[in-house]
Amino acid sequence: MTSLDHAAGALPAGAVTADSAALPVPPFRGTSLPDIDYASHPAYGGTFQPSTARERLQALVTFLRSFAFVTFRRIVDYDNMPLLSKEVGGGRLTPAIAARYMVIFPRLRIGRILRSLLGQRRAAVPANRALCDRLFSDGIACLRLSEEEIEAVRRVTAPGFAKLDRRRMEISLEKRKFDDNVYWCTRSADPQAFEAIERIFRRHGITDAASAYLGRPVGVKHINPQINEENYAFWKRLFADTKVPDPWTSYLHVDATYGMLKGAIYIHDIGPDNGPFCYVRASHRAKVGGFEGLIRRTNDFCGFSGRRPEARRKFMALPRVLRKKADFGGDVLDSSPDATCLKEGHLAVTSDYGNCVVFDGKGIHRGGMVNKGERRCVFIVLAEI
Numbered sequence: 576m577t578s579l580d581h582a583a584g585a586l587p588a589g590a591v592t593a594d595s596a597a598l599p600v601p602p603f604r605g606t607s608l609p610d611i612d613y614a615s616h617p618a619y620g621g622t623f624q625p626s627t628a629r630e631r632l633q634a635l636v637t638f639l640r641s642f643a644f645v646t647f648r649r650i651v652d653y654d655n656m657p658l659l660s661k662e663v664g665g666g667r668l669t670p671a672i673a674a675r676y677m678v679i680f681p682r683l684r685i686g687r688i689l690r691s692l693l694g695q696r697r698a699a700v701p702a703n704r705a706l707c708d709r710l711f712s713d714g715i716a717c718l719r720l721s722e723e724e725i726e727a728v729r730r731v732t733a734p735g736f737a738k739l740d741r742r743r744m745e746i747s748l749e750k751r752k753f754d755d756n757v758y759w760c761t762r763s764a765d766p767q768a769f770e771a772i773e774r775i776f777r778r779h780g781i782t783d784a785a786s787a788y789l790g791r792p793v794g795v796k797h798i799n800p801q802i803n804e805e806n807y808a809f810w811k812r813l814f815a816d817t818k819v820p821d822p823w824t825s826y827l828h829v830d831a832t833y834g835m836l837k838g839a840i841y842i843h844d845i846g847p848d849n850g851p852f853c854y855v856r857a858s859h860r861a862k863v864g865g866f867e868g869l870i871r872r873t874n875d876f877c878g879f880s881g882r883r884p885e886a887r888r889k890f891m892a893l894p895r896v897l898r899k900k901a902d903f904g905g906d907v908l909d910s911s912p913d914a915t916c917l918k919e920g921h922l923a924v925t926s927d928y929g930n931c932v933v934f935d936g937k938g939i940h941r942g943g944m945v946n947k948g949e950r951r952c953v954f955i956v957l958a959e960i
């Protein structure tokens with residue numbers, strides 16, 4: 576966790592923040608996330624008959640169940656709690672892990688409330704003020720780590736990438752899911768990865784800038800080596816059952832998480848065809864009400880954001896006011912004003928802009944859409960730990 580009382584001061588030598596003022600895109604002009612009229616969308620209202628009363632009721636029940644769960648997670652600040660299932664090496668929530676959660680969550684919450692009351696739970700004062708300002712204004716900042724730092728990241732994440740390679744070889748491409756391309760470093764199994772990345776992030780003032788941005792103490796919570804390759808085309812043929820083409824905005828989304836910043840470190844050069852991380856500059860400032868945010872996350876959580884016919888049919892069975900997604904990019908029609916706005920502020924962060932990005936997932940982004948070869952990237956989550 577970041578020190579709570581770091582004094583503002585000069586950054587260590589070698590800390591360089593790329594000047595994102597020079598980014599060749601203007602800030603996002605939109606004031607909200609796209610509000611798509613699904614009734615007139617050719618792959619939704621244009622494809623399906625109106626839902627029956629029974630379909631509408633079933634969809635609403637499924638939605639409300641998930642909505643309750645997503646709201647509960649929000650209330651307990653789940654995204655800033657330890658992810659025990661990953662720490663013990665599995666991905667599933669077992670009864671034993673659930674029992675540990677029930678002990679740890681209240682203890683953590685009470686501890687945080689007490690420290691807040693005692694004035695001990697403060698955001699850091701950022702030494703790298705320029706980085707912090709950039710995050711506030713653009714929602715993204717690009718940095719250039721030194722070659723030695725990138726080499727260190729390569730070295731400490733090599734065991735994770737090796738495990739990922741072995742796992743991916745055992746699963747055929749058709750059966751591979753998103754999580755099969757991601758390795759979860761844990762503090763018990765990969766302490767060297769946490770030590771190295773925490774050191775680099777401290778050196779560049781990234782951790783403290785994230786803490787100041789989020790207004791709470793922050794540390795490196797997750798480290799995820801990730802591999803994407805050209806055959807893994809999750810953003811293509813979205814509406815395979817129709818003649819509706821993939822839109823330019825495919826896979827643009829906002830994250831379903833709350834209260835965290837993310838980072839990505841490129842461990843090799845990434846050009847336009849290697850799936851660079853992309854961000855719509857300043858889109859983190861788009862107004863999304865609390866209720867709207869929960870609706871968008873709920874649809875992603877319960878699978879209604881999917882684009883297979885069954886998922887789209889269920890989504891269309893919802894009342895119009897609930898037809899909103901966090902993963903909305905695939906539904907924005909190229910001819911719409913929303914598409915123009917998104918295109919204007921869209922920046923593909925190739926290696927020309929740096930080898931490390933820090934961003935607020937509340938802003939509109941995408942990445943890993945590889946046209947040629949593969950992309951090896953290390954994702955980092957900065958949250959209260």
Ligand SMILES: [Fe+2]
Pocket residue numbers: 828829830936940
């Ligand atoms: Fe994301």
